[in-house]
Amino acid sequence: MLHTLRCFFHLIGAQARAQMQYRFNFFAQVFSMIATYMGQFIALSWLTDRFGSIRGWRLEEVILFYALAILAWGFCVSLFFHLVSFEDQIREGLFDRALVRPLNPFIQLLAGHSPIAGTGQLAFSIGAFLWATARAGVVWTPLKLLYLLGVAVGGALILGAALVTVSALGFFTRRTYTFYWTVVYPARQLVHYPLNIYSQVVQWLLTVGLPFAFINYYPAHVLLDRAANLPWPLLAYLTPLVGVVTFAAAYGLWCLGLRSYVGAGS
């Protein structure tokens, strides 16, 4: 276990060093990330300014939903986002080598990408979150901070589980990008807005299907001291549990997929 962890950091370090050789690439990534968020943010404020509020949520509160989703994403990106490109590794037979080394192949997959861009995302996420909570007038207590930690980690696990599932499907279908861009990405976009603007079906889907509502919508109620407004206030406290359960299930699926791995067709 300790050995695995140590190797994990050696591998991550190697990827970071490798990426430093392509500095321009890194700046390009950070730039495009910031541009994307600016765009989303402007759209959001325009909407709320125009309507004053969305379904009973003030602009500041809507921004908090958004920031909380971004926060979980920030924790998730470094470790899991590159799983979206797993189909390339399968197609090119690159994953073979993970299987002939005495180290858990899943760990090798996670450690197979530079964390630098992801760290930039995390810094941005935390900054945006602090700013949003200040604006929304969140009153911090030690208990709330602890709760926030659970929510951030749980949310990152929920998103991570989705990405692990995407890569697991790659074993079966040899495709991963498709699943990310047509299912996971749109669902992520949906939860940037308060869930109650959507129909019941969508709300259900984002709670029990792809449970992204646990990333920000339910927990935000607690941070804003409005948990009592939820139909089941308990929902606001399930994020870490949902994270662990979905992640374990996704990992199970991944291991199952591994058995059908056949590599590249030479």
Add this chain to the structure above:
Amino acid sequence: MEDAIITVENLRKEFRIPRRRPGFLGTLRSLLSPEYEVRTAVDGISFTIRRGELVGYIGPNGAGKSTTIKILTGIMVPTSGRVVVDGLVPYERRVENARRIGVVFGQRTQLWWDLPTIDSFELLRHIYRIPAGVYKQNLELFTDLLGLGEFLNTPVRQLSLGQRMRADLAAALLHNPRLVYLDEPTIGLDVVAKERIRRFIKEINRERGVTIILTTHDMQDVEKLCERMILIDHGRVVYDGPVEEVKRRFGRHRILVVDLEGAPEEVSVEGAEVIRRENGRVWLRFNRDEISAAQLIHRVGQRYNIVDLTLEEPEIEGIIARIYEEGM
């Protein structure tokens, strides 16, 4: 067999190649109701390898060599059959198996592409938990034998194919594996580079008693390195036995390719058999023991005007064709 390190019984591997449908809905449909085309890559192969052997596993492209290696190394799960490597079923005890083996895939490097070569070795040292003393000793030895010194600090992506292959070989042996799989370690290399790699392989096998399975479609590799060869074609074993035997039976034949002026209608030369013709180009098969190449060229020259000529070593395809023709 008592000292068997690898036992393979009735190994089969079928690839079910999904028929892809375009678009997202297509992918979803493929997932729910998949349609497959089945391709049998390994079709009932059995063999045993003893400790310390250096065996040539050879066959033409697409014969199923790499597929076999991928099952033996634990990368793939077979469709059916039994595989035991050093007491383990590799694809069920992947990590344990990985500790004991070394693997080189000539077509794809195992090294970290963007980092200096030495960094890959360092990473492997951690992954395999190689004791400092062993690591140092091996690195020195391999640097010496393979001439790695000149490029240890060069990023792998900048290495020539020959350098990369040498680095890959060293990487596969750093942790003192008992068993090494080399899948086409000489592919695409020039004669000098091939020779250097062959010498190293031989040395490792002799001095360290490492069992080596060498996959190749270069008959020369096998002749120079192996005592035993397993010849496969279309996923089946065509021959398993001494290399000498094959050489004695079929390796005496060589082929002289000549371009003749004016493309004569009838070509026949004493001591050689015309096996193919294309306009003025003629393929002549002859037996080294009966006539030397020089003699044959002389004879051809007496009757026709030679524009150009090349001498071909027997190819695996040719040997297989003759085994089918004549039996073994």
